[in-house]
Amino acid sequence: MLGRYADNLYWMARYLERAENTARKIQAGLHYSITTKENNRNDLLEFLIEDYQIKNFKKKYTIASTQNVVNFLLRDEDNIDNIRNLLKKARLNGKIVRTALTREVSNSLNQSWLASEKLLKRQIQINNLPDILENILNTGTVFRGSVYGTMLRNDTFNFIRIGTFIERSNNTVSILNTCLLYTSDAADEGLGVDLGGRRI
DSSP: OOHHHHHHHHHHHHHHHHHHHHHHHHHHHHHHHHHSOGGGHHHHHHHHSOHHHHHHHHHHOSSOOHHHHHHHHHTOTTOTTOHHHHHHHHHHHHHHTGGGSOHHHHHHHHHHHHHHHHHTSSOOOGGGHHHHHHHHHHHHHHHHHHHHHHSOSSHHHHHHHHHHHHHHHHHHHHHHHHHHHHHHHHHHTTOOOEETTEEO
8 A cells, every 4th residue: 555545544534533522522511511600611611622722712712602612613714623624634635545445435525524514614503513513423423334334454444443543542632631630620729520420
């Protein structure tokens, strides 16, 4: 396999996984903000924005409201890792290596991009957000299903899996880092933190 093919397969999978992970984080942030006291609502929303993105976010937005954070993560052009852009980059990488992919995998990439373009064209309204996030998560499921269901178990398949698993591990480290930071801040203030029914 040519190195550039492997590179495109790897990044195609990473971009799709990153888009799905971002959508899941937004879902978690929304659930958290709904169930938390008013004065703590923006804490987790700020954690949704990665360290390297915070400078760009603060240039454009003065407060980390739910609306601002969601639009920044889903569609803001100042954020190179917005979900709309990630799906576009995944599709572009997939187009470059389309001869190595099955028709079903190529179709899933095209459909995810077309759906995201339609959904994310305008400013996101919070009441539409659950449906938009569900649609984004479904694109990841359809892509994975088409990869596992229709691809031969060869180098192409393996590079897609490598990209997926490296991005997933990177996301896991980011979540653990956020959790550690959040719990250590609470410990510094002498507060307990409720993590899934366990108070620490």
